[in-house]
Amino acid sequence: MPSAPRIVAVVPCHNEEAAIAKVVTDLRTTVPGIEVFVYDNCSTDDTAGVAARAGAHVRREEEKGKGNVVRRAFADLDADVYLLIDGDDTYDVADAPAMIETLLSGPYDHVLGVRRQASDTAYRSGHESGNRFFNSLVSFAFRRQVNDMLSGYRVFSRRFVKSFPALSREFEIETELTVHAVNARVPQTELEVGFRDRAAGTESKLRTYHDGFRILGIFGQLLFHERPFLVTGLLSGLFFLLGLGFGLPVVVEFAGTGLVPRFPTAFLAAALVLLAGVFLLMGVLLQGQAKIRREAARLFYLQFPAPAAGSTGSAPRHDSPRTGAL
Numbered sequence: 001m002p003s004a005p006r007i008v009a010v011v012p013c014h015n016e017e018a019a020i021a022k023v024v025t026d027l028r029t030t031v032p033g034i035e036v037f038v039y040d041n042c043s044t045d046d047t048a049g050v051a052a053r054a055g056a057h058v059r060r061e062e063e064k065g066k067g068n069v070v071r072r073a074f075a076d077l078d079a080d081v082y083l084l085i086d087g088d089d090t091y092d093v094a095d096a097p098a099m100i101e102t103l104l105s106g107p108y109d110h111v112l113g114v115r116r117q118a119s120d121t122a123y124r125s126g127h128e129s130g131n132r133f134f135n136s137l138v139s140f141a142f143r144r145q146v147n148d149m150l151s152g153y154r155v156f157s158r159r160f161v162k163s164f165p166a167l168s169r170e171f172e173i174e175t176e177l178t179v180h181a182v183n184a185r186v187p188q189t190e191l192e193v194g195f196r197d198r199a200a201g202t203e204s205k206l207r208t209y210h211d212g213f214r215i216l217g218i219f220g221q222l223l224f225h226e227r228p229f230l231v232t233g234l235l236s237g238l239f240f241l242l243g244l245g246f247g248l249p250v251v252v253e254f255a256g257t258g259l260v261p262r263f264p265t266a267f268l269a270a271a272l273v274l275l276a277g278v279f280l281l282m283g284v285l286l287q288g289q290a291k292i293r294r295e296a297a298r299l300f301y302l303q304f305p306a307p308a309a310g311s312t313g314s315a316p317r318h319d320s321p322r323t324g325a326l
Helices: 020-030 047-053 066-076 093-105 127-142 158-162 173-184 208-226 228-257 263-301
Strands: 007-013 035-040 057-060 081-084 110-117 154-157 188-195 322-325
Touching: 007 020, 007 047, 007 066, 020 035, 020 047, 020 093, 035 047, 035 066, 047 057, 057 066, 066 173, 081 093, 081 158, 093 110, 093 154, 093 188, 110 173, 127 173, 127 208, 154 158, 173 208, 173 263, 208 228, 228 263
Parallel strands: 007 035, 007 081, 035 057, 110 188
Antiparallel strands: 081 154, 110 154, 188 322
16 A cells, blocks of 8 residues: 655745744644745745744745745755645645645646635736736746746746746745746646635735836746747848838839838848848757757656646545646
């Protein structure tokens, strides 16, 4: 009979004294045998003390930012299943057993918790529309449907965690996780999870426009890194169309009169078309490098075994239906 998998929860926290005890207690009650690791990220309150008294293993990450916490935790911890959840008690811990069972039964490497609002105020103003925008952007760019790319509630296999580069520093870590999963085409699925208002006395760390631009920036970097030919191809097409627009009237005039009276325009058009060719060639070369990099990453990923089926000690819930495999 196979032994139960080792399951760890990674809980990034910054000033969550009012909520963290409930999160830790709920996790330990809902998923028997789970080890809860609270990473205190530069808190100025008693988050660490409250978490320790609730039964969590507490570690401190001095580099501020959720991405720094996730990178540290993924490097530190060795387990079969990793549960990532925020320490603000906005995610419904009762959905954790179903997410873990789904990962193991697949087996999958990534289960994304798609937020289902428990109240009309669970999402801050602007966050829901921003999330929909980024979902559409990633789905279009990587040709894989994503329904909640900014969710902080996820379950991972060991081979996903140990092959994930984790380069982000702050809240853009969710973007990096999502892009890595869809671009590497790891086995994954989505599950609806409850999402509610923050606990009384706590304050959100999100900054709508600041974090939105950071997410957009990291998405642009990842897109160029993972799909360079798409980026350079679009730029090449833009420069070619501009060159054609400037140069076509000059060519028509030359064909009719044999003269080129607008040398600056002709020179600009030629330069734009030449630049289009440079970007196209650069895209071909970078795409080849990206293919070699993906092959190397895939071989490293395959060094780890798939998640072994096992029991979490709790039957999965069936009131949070799966939203479909990616």
